[in-house]
Each structure stands twice: as structure tokens, then as C-alpha cells.
Amino acid sequence: MSGLLAVTDPADVREVLRRADDFEPHNALVSVTPIGPEALRILSRARFALPSVLASATGERHLQVRRVVAKHFTPATVAGLAPRIRELTLERCREVDAALDGGARSARASGHGPGEGAVVDLVHELSRHIPPVVMSELIGSRCPDLDTLNRWSRDSLELFWGWPDPDRQLVLAASAAEFYAWLRDEVEAHRNGDSLYAALHRAGLTVPEICSLGYFLVIAGQETTTQLINIALFRALESADERGTWGDLAREGAGPAYVRRVLAAESSVPTWRRVAARDTVLGERHIPAGAEILLTLTGEHGMDAGRTAYTLAFGYGLHRCLGAGLAELETSLVLEETARCLPNIVLAETNPSWTRLLSFQTPDRVLVTRRAS
Secondary structure, three states: OOOOEEEOOHHHHHHHHHOOOOEEOOOOOOOOOOOOHHHHHHHHHOOOOOOOOOOOOOHHHHHHHHHHHHOOOOHHHHHOOHHHHHHHHHHHHHHHHHHHHHHHHHHHHOOOOOOOOOOEEHHHHOHHHOHHHHHHHHHOOOOOOHHHHHHHHHHHHHHHHOOOOHHHHHHHHHHHHHHHHHHHHHHHHOOOOOOHHHHHHHOOOOHHHHHHHHHHHHHHHHHHHHHHHHHHHHHHHHOHHHHOHHHHHOOOOOHHHHHHHHHHHHOOOOEEEEEEOOOEEEOOEEEOOOOEEEEEOOOOOOOOOOOOHHHHHHOOHHHOOOOHHHHHHHHHHHHHHHHHHOOOEEEOOOOOOEEEOOOOEEEOOOEEEEOOO
């Protein structure tokens, strides 16, 4: 991308993320396309503000906030969510199964062949229903209507990491303002209790600071995990015949290794940004102060990479994603449970459209049908 210095070698990417004093995160959440004045007025009316708190912050304040948030994402807490993730997945698989059966019956009744017309979108019917519920229960916040949350999340990702024209920015800004207003009310309502927002209040964060953290936590905590599940489902079904992947995933404990292969090859967050704080050197390259850097987190290793190749998918060092373990667990369990519950599904569309933003990607649909018997 014009204006960004690409760093693709995994060793160099790790070095940039390790050297947090030389390569700062202040541009991580800055909109890729400058937001125009009319769209800014929409955001201003909603008191929309995103002060640096976690992903784009540095220093002692960043570490203080990170410690507070980390208490809600401990390995023990995440592991304890496994039964709930399985329960939610099984509920959705039953809905998918019923929809496939219903579609097949309708096709037969109308005189078409068995199974014709029985197509279900796993993005709409399965993956998007699980991470939002898990995240809301984990942080102790309400979960908005899923259709609304999905729109808010995707619109915000496009506004900050896409290339919308001025007219499109107005639509996206209105959606972001709506999301922010809901979030502000939620943050204000949680001044006491055990929720993450209450803990941040007690830690001395202002409402705008908590909203800034919550704005991207809600998106990253559910939308990017949903996107990862979409990719993993699509690739597993795509290679079902040549590798037997789908059947293999039905085995207990088979999910994590496959998910790590996906993370190494094609994560939902393929790139991230940094800015050089001073003149410095990376390998043999001179990096001038102020240089905007685009880091390739995934895709340089391939699907058959070694065991540690996936680790950059969630960043590295002081800013490594606190929800990495949760995202891996959710994706692994959704794959395993879906492969067990729906062993005979196959892709009904092999070349779906994808959403591809600067730092986010996902297939827009994962259409499946029953395998012809």
C-alpha cells in the first residue's frame, strides 16, 4: 500500500514488535482513509473519541490497563469456557441440520432432486452466533442484537481499515456513532460489580478511555474470531476430499493443530501497523523516523508450516493479543463440533466473495449442502 513500508519476513516482523520503543503502535487504530469533515461531524455529535489506551498505547499506563484486562482472559478462565462454546455450537449445528433437512424436503416436494436447494450459509447460521455471546458473558456486558452487532462491527472495520469514498464514509460514521452511543451507555451502567468495565472504572480510567478500549475489544473479541472461524470452516471443507480434513476434524482434540495451520497461512488479521519512533535500522534497512510500517503477520509460512509459525498471527511482545487463547479455543471447538454434528456437508460454493481490508479478511459466505448419497 502506498505510504507504508512493508515488512514481510517473519524474523523482521518479530523484531519490530519486540522493539516497542523503536516501533510504536500509535498508528495501529488510525483510519487508513482519512475521515472527511462531514463524517467527522457525525462522529463528533456522538462524542466519539478513541484515546490511546491499550492497542495503540505505550508505557506504564498501557501496562496498567493490560494487567486489568488480562485478569478476565487468564488461561484458567478461557479453558472454563469450553463447555459453553460446545453448547452454543451444538445449538447452531442443530439449526443448520434442520435447515438442510427442511430444504431437502422442500426440494423433493417441488419435484427437484433430493437435496437440491438445501443450502445453508454457515457464516449466517453458525459462526456469527458464538463469539459475541462468549465475549459478552466473559466481560460481563450485554450482547446486542446479533444483526445489529454484525453491522456495527463490519462498518467500523471498513471505516478504519477500508477505503470508503466520502459518501460511504457517511453511512459508516453513522453506524459507528450508533455503536459508540450504545457502548457509552453500557460503560456508564457498569460502574460497580464484576464486569470488565467496572474493573476499568475502579482502575481510574475515564469513560472515553473505557469506551475506546471497549470499542475495539468488542470488535476484536467477536468479529475477528468469527472471521477466523469462517476462514477455517471454508478451508477445511474446501480440502475435505483431497486431504480428508473434514473427517479428521471430527476427532477429539483435532482442532487446535488445524487452527494453528490456518493462523500461520491465512489469519483473519493478516497485517498490522507500526510507526518508527526514531531513525533506526531493521536488518540492513535504514528506517527513518515517522515511517509507517505494515507488518505481515500471517501468510509467509503456508499451511504446512512448523509448530511455531502461527505465533505472529496474534502479534508478539508487549502488545500480543490478550484474547489469543480464546480465539484459538473457540475456533478449534467450533470446527470439531461442527465436523462431528454435520459430517456429510460439502461446499455449495467454491469461490465466494471475500471482505478484504488492510488488516482484516474473511469469506462473506460459507455455503454448504448435503453430500449426495
